[in-house]
Amino acid sequence: xxxxxxxxxxxxxxxxxxxxxxxxxxxxxxxxxxxxxxxxxxxxxxxxxxxxxxxxxxxxxxxxxxxxxxxxxxxxxxxxxxxxxxxxxxxxxxxxxxxxxxxxxxxxx
Amino acid sequence: xxxxxxxxxxxxxxxxxxxxxxxxxxxxxxxxxxxxxxxxxxxxxxxxxxxxxxxxxxxxxxxxxxxxxxxxxxxxxxxxxxxxxxxxxxxxxxxxxxxxxxxxxxxxxxxxxxxxxxxxxxxxxxxxxxxxxxxxxxxxxxxxxxxxxxxxxxxxxxxxxxxxxxxxxxxxxxxxxxxxxxxxxxxxxxxxxxxxxxxxxxxxxxxxxxxxxxxxxxxxxxxxxxxxxxxxxxxxxxxxxxxxxxxxxxxxxxxxxxxxxxxxxxxxxxxxxxxxxxxxxxxxxxxxxxxxxxxxxxxxxxxxxxxxxxxxxxxxxxxxxxxxxxxxxxxxxxxxxxxxxxxxxxxxxxxxxxxxxxxxxxxxxxxxxxxxxxxxxxxxxxxxxxxxxxxxxxxxxxxxxxxxxxxxxxxxxxxxxxxxxxxxxxxxxxxxxxxxxxxxxxxxxxxxxxxxxxxxxxxxxxxxxxxxxxxxxxxxxxxxxxxxxxxxxxxxxxxxxxxxxxxxxxxxxxxxxxxxxxxxxxxxxxxxxxxxxxxxxxxxxxxxxxxxxxxxxxxxxxxxxxxxxxxxxxxxxxxxxxxxxxxxxxxxxxxxxxxxxxxxxxxxxxxxxxxxxxxxxxxxxxxxxxxxxxxxxxxxxxxxxxxxxxxxxxxxxxxxxxxxxxxxxxxxxxxxxxxxxxxxxxxxxxxxxxxxxxxxxxxxxxxxxxxxxxxxxxxxxxxxxxxxxxxxxxxxxxxxxxxxxxxxxxxxxxxxxxxxxxxxxxxxxxxxxxxxxxxxxxxxxxxxxxxxxxxxxxxxxxxxxxxxxxxxxxxxxxxxxxx
Numbered sequence: 001x002x003x004x005x006x007x008x009x010x011x012x013x014x015x016x017x018x019x020x021x022x023x024x025x026x027x028x029x030x031x032x033x034x035x036x037x038x039x040x041x042x043x044x045x046x047x048x049x050x051x052x053x054x055x056x057x058x059x060x061x062x063x064x065x066x067x068x069x070x071x072x073x074x075x076x077x078x079x080x081x082x083x084x085x086x087x088x089x090x091x092x093x094x095x096x097x098x099x100x101x102x103x104x105x106x107x108x109x
Numbered sequence: 110x111x112x113x114x115x116x117x118x119x120x121x122x123x124x125x126x127x128x129x130x131x132x133x134x135x136x137x138x139x140x141x142x143x144x145x146x147x148x149x150x151x152x153x154x155x156x157x158x159x160x161x162x163x164x165x166x167x168x169x170x171x172x173x174x175x176x177x178x179x180x181x182x183x184x185x186x187x188x189x190x191x192x193x194x195x196x197x198x199x200x201x202x203x204x205x206x207x208x209x210x211x212x213x214x215x216x217x218x219x220x221x222x223x224x225x226x227x228x229x230x231x232x233x234x235x236x237x238x239x240x241x242x243x244x245x246x247x248x249x250x251x252x253x254x255x256x257x258x259x260x261x262x263x264x265x266x267x268x269x270x271x272x273x274x275x276x277x278x279x280x281x282x283x284x285x286x287x288x289x290x291x292x293x294x295x296x297x298x299x300x301x302x303x304x305x306x307x308x309x310x311x312x313x314x315x316x317x318x319x320x321x322x323x324x325x326x327x328x329x330x331x332x333x334x335x336x337x338x339x340x341x342x343x344x345x346x347x348x349x350x351x352x353x354x355x356x357x358x359x360x361x362x363x364x365x366x367x368x369x370x371x372x373x374x375x376x377x378x379x380x381x382x383x384x385x386x387x388x389x390x391x392x393x394x395x396x397x398x399x400x401x402x403x404x405x406x407x408x409x410x411x412x413x414x415x416x417x418x419x420x421x422x423x424x425x426x427x428x429x430x431x432x433x434x435x436x437x438x439x440x441x442x443x444x445x446x447x448x449x450x451x452x453x454x455x456x457x458x459x460x461x462x463x464x465x466x467x468x469x470x471x472x473x474x475x476x477x478x479x480x481x482x483x484x485x486x487x488x489x490x491x492x493x494x495x496x497x498x499x500x501x502x503x504x505x506x507x508x509x510x511x512x513x514x515x516x517x518x519x520x521x522x523x524x525x526x527x528x529x530x531x532x533x534x535x536x537x538x539x540x541x542x543x544x545x546x547x548x549x550x551x552x553x554x555x556x557x558x559x560x561x562x563x564x565x566x567x568x569x570x571x572x573x574x575x576x577x578x579x580x581x582x583x584x585x586x587x588x589x590x591x592x593x594x595x596x597x598x599x600x601x602x603x604x605x606x607x608x609x610x611x612x613x614x615x616x617x618x619x620x621x622x623x624x625x626x627x628x629x630x631x632x633x634x635x636x637x638x639x640x641x642x643x644x645x646x647x648x649x650x651x652x653x654x655x656x657x658x659x660x661x662x663x664x665x666x667x668x669x670x671x672x673x674x675x676x677x678x679x680x681x682x683x684x685x686x687x688x689x690x691x692x693x694x695x696x697x698x699x700x701x702x703x704x705x706x707x708x709x710x711x712x713x714x715x716x717x718x719x720x721x722x723x724x725x726x727x728x729x730x731x732x733x734x735x736x737x738x739x740x741x742x743x744x745x746x747x748x749x750x751x752x753x754x755x756x757x758x759x760x761x762x763x764x765x766x767x768x769x770x771x772x773x774x775x776x777x778x779x780x781x782x783x784x785x786x787x788x789x790x791x792x793x794x795x796x797x798x799x800x801x802x803x804x805x806x807x808x809x810x811x812x813x814x815x816x817x818x819x820x821x822x823x824x825x826x827x828x829x830x831x832x833x834x835x836x837x838x839x840x841x842x843x844x845x846x847x848x849x850x851x852x853x854x855x856x857x858x859x860x861x862x863x864x865x866x867x868x869x870x871x872x873x874x875x876x877x878x879x880x881x882x883x884x885x886x887x888x889x890x891x892x893x894x895x896x897x898x899x900x901x902x903x904x905x906x907x908x909x910x911x912x913x914x915x916x917x918x919x920x921x922x923x924x925x926x927x928x
Binding site: 005012013014015019020024026029033034048051055058067068070083102 | 641
């Protein structure tokens with residue numbers, strides 16, 4: 001059961017950047033790639049909990065600002081040889097509006 | 110890509126380290142380009158040939174040294190035809206022919222046939238019991254002989270011969286080493302070091318006969334002895350010929366490829382037939398042949414680039430270093446150490462400690478090094494050798510090594526071999542020696558980058574890099590693949606920092622995508638290493654024109670505060686020259702209370718740090734500080750940080766000049782400027798130096814007659830006193846020199862390269878010439894700095910606090926209240 005929530009305009013997220021969505025279960029980082037794809041992840045690096053939303057975005061990856069773990073935006077997986085995974089949430093863009101579906105797993109923070 | 114696309118066929122002859130390393134590098138660059146078939150005569154996967162000696166000595170097993178198992182070939186869709194030998198290359202039809210007569214077509218062919226041991230043409234050389242030392246088969250035969258027989262003769266006192274002799278001795282045989290010359294390992298060692306080596310091997314029980322020429326190998330059904338030129342004889346049940354290797358290029362030669370001492374290849378690793386590449390010990394490149402691993406890996410990388418059709422890399426030859434893999438003997442040699450009229454030598458000899466070091470210099474640069482007994486600094490000398498560093502400024506202490514020069518890191522700990530497994534090597538990431546050794550052996554790591562990726566050691570501050578390289582050298586027995594001579598900016602490109610800076614100017618490139626396009630970046634948007642570097646280079650090259658790319662800045666510079674471990678930020682307002690006022694202090698106190706800032710701390714740079722500020726509070730905090738007249742201290746920036754001062758002549762009874770006033774003047778002129786790495790200044794009012802100016806990036810020490818300007822100091826990862834640049838008489842001249850110096854650094858420094866590293870790389874004299882001696886150049890540098898300051902001196906806090914810049918950055922996109 002995917003319930004989509006409108007969270008804002010695509011243009012409010014910088015290209016190769018990220019914005020935070022606050023939820024009772026913790027922050028979710030919403031990323032925008034160069035080609036205007038969006039991805040949503042829990043804003044916590046699997047390494048030491050660093051805020052991924054503050055990292056540098058490159059291609060479909062983000063580098064955590066604390067210790068340079070690189071995380072795949074699509075899967076939430078750390079890029080090898082690092083190990084770990086961050087929860088992902090479905091996100092999409094329709095007519096310039098970003099939609100998010102919060103998966104309850106995020107509530108565990 | 111469609112499955113049905115017919116791929117080009119790549120055939121590799123030779124399943125050794127060079128060939129497979131090339132294939133690995135090719136798969137990284139272009140995983141789907143070729144159907145790959147590998148032919149190998151030996152019945153194994155690919156193994157680490159340099160570790161055969163430890164296998165012989167019983168310190169490792171064959172399994173330990175396997176690099177690519179059969180599964181690896183399957184996983185990568187490579188057809189491995191092991192135990193099959195190619196007997197002919199048919200260049201006309203583009204096919205190789207196996208011994209069984211099967212013809213296999215290729216579009217591109219890679220010849221990596223390696224080398225063969227040289228078997229001296231002596232009478233009796235074909236007797237059973239006479240073997241070379243080249244592959245697992247040879248090692249097996251030696252191990253078997255060691256259980257059945259007692260006496261071994263090793264012909265050849267080079268690296269390979271001594272390692273073979275040591276292994277056989279460890280297996281219980283009586284070993285005599287026969288050497289034609291009177292110095293062991295004469296290609297790597299000078300007579301003194303050769304003598305020390307001989308002495309310690311003799312103490313372990315090895316016997317030497319040298320100089321001696323072998324005349325015949327004796328025996329009927331099996332070897333029984335060896336006869337020498339002087340008529341004497343030695344009994345022998347096993348004779349190992351280890352006099353050298355000969356590139357194996359018969360196959361290539363038969364196919365009509367041009368060969369001299371090896372298959373002649375160009376800088377792109379191509380033979381005279383453009384479809385055929387060659388790498389490894391079988392090739393001759395610029396008249397050189399190589400028998401060590403590091404050059405093979407360099408070649409593999411270049412060759413893979415071309416096979417992947419990314420034709421920009423060239424191989425320029427390698428400088429090699431050697432370490433003898435005999436446990437307990439520390440021996441290192443690199444470069445050219447033959448005496449010559451234009452060379453100078455620095456020698457340290459301590460017979461009782463068994464230490465000998467000889468550094469050979471030419472034109473102020475290290476060209477060779479021989480170390481015996483204490484090889485800790487081997488990689489460090491080698492680095493300077495390959496980088497061509499001007500070492501004149503450290504010449505008097507050079508022979509004592511990196512630690513003595515303050516480059517050994519803060520721990521000063523550096524005898525890797527003597528460390529226990531629990532010894533912490535990387536203090537940043539808490540990685541101990543045992544973990545690194547384990548990763549190297551289990552995951553088959555060869556390079557510093559591999560170790561960084563797998564263990565995180567040396568991946569943060571980098572001060573333990575030398576130690577990690579030593580652990581690599583120690584674990585792999587010395588012959589690891591050292592970092593390339595010219596370092597690429599990051600993994601997204603093969604171009605160096607200097608290349609990138611030069612091309613930005615030459616090609617008038619003015620955006621990050623333009624640089625990436627022109628220089629053929631390998632990744633789509635670069636990475637967290639190259640993007641900030643490119644952003645800085647563009648900003649420094651095109652002041653006023655380049656539009657700063659916020660998304661290519663590290664978070665601290667994007668939000669003008671320092672991120673902390675819990676995701677909050679710290680805020681440091683500027684205090685010019687470390688001077689503050691009651692009203693500023695009151696404003697700071699008010700801000701701290703108003704926003705519940707948990708920690709207020711005095712920094713080492715004479716300012717006050719507010720720690721634990723929530724990101725969304727930053728603009729409001731800044732607004733309050735701005736109202737009290739304070740601006741950003743850039744405590745987060747690769748830019749001008751602090752100017753630390755003492756009170757100087759205004760108050761101090763010893764002060765000779767107004768150091769505080771000068772500090773403030775410098776800071777007011779230079780704040781806001783971006784630099785390759787952080788820049789900290791200090792101004793002391795007298796030689797008592799209370800502002801600690803002589804360990805800063807730039808320091809001024811006031812004296813009665815004027816101002817001494819020092820620079821290139823450090824008191825962080827490395828401890829290094831400054832270098833004296835010049836002395837001037839007025840404050841204005843001081844400002845001019847310091848600003849010009851900083852501008853030169855801004856134009857030439859590599860991103861994240863501190864001023865002292867830049868000075869090391871470029872040379873003190875070079876810098877002095879351009880900043881001090883050449884007055885016209887100094888003034889031009891000063892003018893360029895002043896010009897770029899017009900665009901830099903806007904308080905980033907005020908822009909964000911009251912002018913709405915980057916408003917989105919500090920507010921959440923949405924707040925959800927989920928059911």
